Amino acid sequence: MRELIRKDFPNLDRTFDGKPLVYLDNAATSQRPKKVVDATIKYYTHMNANVHRGVYQLSQEATDAFEAVRGKVARWIGAPSEREVVFTKGTTESINLIASTYGEANISEGDVIAVTRMEHHANFVPWQQLAKRKKARFEIIELTNDWRLDSKEIDRVLALKPKILALTMLSNVTGVSNPISSLSSRFKMVGTTIVVDAAQGIAHGEVTIDRLGPVDFLVFSAHKVCGPTGVGILWGRETLLEKMPPYQFGGNMISHVGDFDSEWNDLPHKFEAGTPDIAGVIGLGAAIDYLETLGRVRIEEFEKKLTHYVLHELNKIDGIRLLGPTDPHHRAPIFSVAVDGVHAHDLATFFDMRGISVRAGHHCCHPLMMKLALPATCRASFSFYNTTEEADLFLNALRDAPRFFARSGKRPPQGGTP
Numbered sequence: 001m002r003e004l005i006r007k008d009f010p011n012l013d014r015t016f017d018g019k020p021l022v023y024l025d026n027a028a029t030s031q032r033p034k035k036v037v038d039a040t041i042k043y044y045t046h047m048n049a050n051v052h053r054g055v056y057q058l059s060q061e062a063t064d065a066f067e068a069v070r071g072k073v074a075r076w077i078g079a080p081s082e083r084e085v086v087f088t089k090g091t092t093e094s095i096n097l098i099a100s101t102y103g104e105a106n107i108s109e110g111d112v113i114a115v116t117r118m119e120h121h122a123n124f125v126p127w128q129q130l131a132k133r134k135k136a137r138f139e140i141i142e143l144t145n146d147w148r149l150d151s152k153e154i155d156r157v158l159a160l161k162p163k164i165l166a167l168t169m170l171s172n173v174t175g176v177s178n179p180i181s182s183l184s185s186r187f188k189m190v191g192t193t194i195v196v197d198a199a200q201g202i203a204h205g206e207v208t209i210d211r212l213g214p215v216d217f218l219v220f221s222a223h224k225v226c227g228p229t230g231v232g233i234l235w236g237r238e239t240l241l242e243k244m245p246p247y248q249f250g251g252n253m254i255s256h257v258g259d260f261d262s263e264w265n266d267l268p269h270k271f272e273a274g275t276p277d278i279a280g281v282i283g284l285g286a287a288i289d290y291l292e293t294l295g296r297v298r299i300e301e302f303e304k305k306l307t308h309y310v311l312h313e314l315n316k317i318d319g320i321r322l323l324g325p326t327d328p329h330h331r332a333p334i335f336s337v338a339v340d341g342v343h344a345h346d347l348a349t350f351f352d353m354r355g356i357s358v359r360a361g362h363h364c365c366h367p368l369m370m371k372l373a374l375p376a377t378c379r380a381s382f383s384f385y386n387t388t389e390e391a392d393l394f395l396n397a398l399r400d401a402p403r404f405f406a407r408s409g410k411r412p413p414q415g416g417t418p
């Protein structure tokens, strides 16, 4: 079964010095199945024309293929209307768009903007800077010792009646999954606009808007769900999008241009200035088809099993620290680890010597890393195409690491190959 799935991803066949690639950096970007790559090539080879502009057949075809993906995305996430689905460059651009249009128009001096301690920089810095520009208050919901949102902190911030709450579904560092629907219901009662970063959430489970409670915006990137880089999604409630000013000005987002003023195109085109990544969007459509064929529920079940297994084994390894919850419930197979006395980069190099690709660094989460008092962690993030055998290779490396570093008196050779 897993072997069949892996055949869809030619890159997983790579070897390094005879050792097969063990790709465990899926939280940074997923691999892409051949079908996705083929779809982008097909566009460039047989359908290439700009969208929304030509009356000729080729351009119509490209436009139809492009717009069909909007409908596909809307159905995939259960959006009430495809007018609510905006194509962007990625999660980062989607959040910047919301902060600099909705945020700019609705935040005033003294208002409260809230985020959590576990946000990716993309869902932290745009809000921090908006707060700074507007002289608004910037509040951070702190975490418990087991890496979850602290309920006392939630109560504290709720009492401040924030105008905006921006939070992630799932942490890209600790793997913690947040209870979005109960949080959004509570914050909606005090009038908060809720922005959900689903960049990781949608990579590890089914995401439908009605099951998230009364959220207002949801964002994610194609490249973390087997789609191409350079494409992101912004879903927003139509009533809010209608009132928001445009993000960028130019072609496609306009309906009439006069000498001294202009009128904006209808949703969602009002937020899509210029030529989009047409091939990328078409590739995202192929990625959604691919994931739907596999079945989101099956993917979730497999990842759950893998999470249980890795956690169970990690618990038995001495000399390492897991920077994330040990409870397998409400968490994804993203494991940040530290080996006592070993720098995360050295650890990642040690893994690379065995063909295992893990990420060392701050994972674009400086605010969390400051709290951990760690400059970096080493993160292994699994996807549905990873196998239990790969998990064992990761775990074995982790078992060997403390001894290796104790014996060698520290550093593996730089560059990664022995």
Ligand SMILES: *Cc1c(COP(=O)(O)O)cnc(C)c1O
Pocket (backbone or CB within 6 Å): 027, 028, 090, 091, 092, 093, 120, 122, 123, 168, 170, 171, 172, 197, 199, 200, 221, 223
């Ligand atoms: C990757 C990631 C982002 C940023 O996504 P980009 O594709 O780089 O824009 C934001 N939030 C989380 C939780 C992520 O994992």
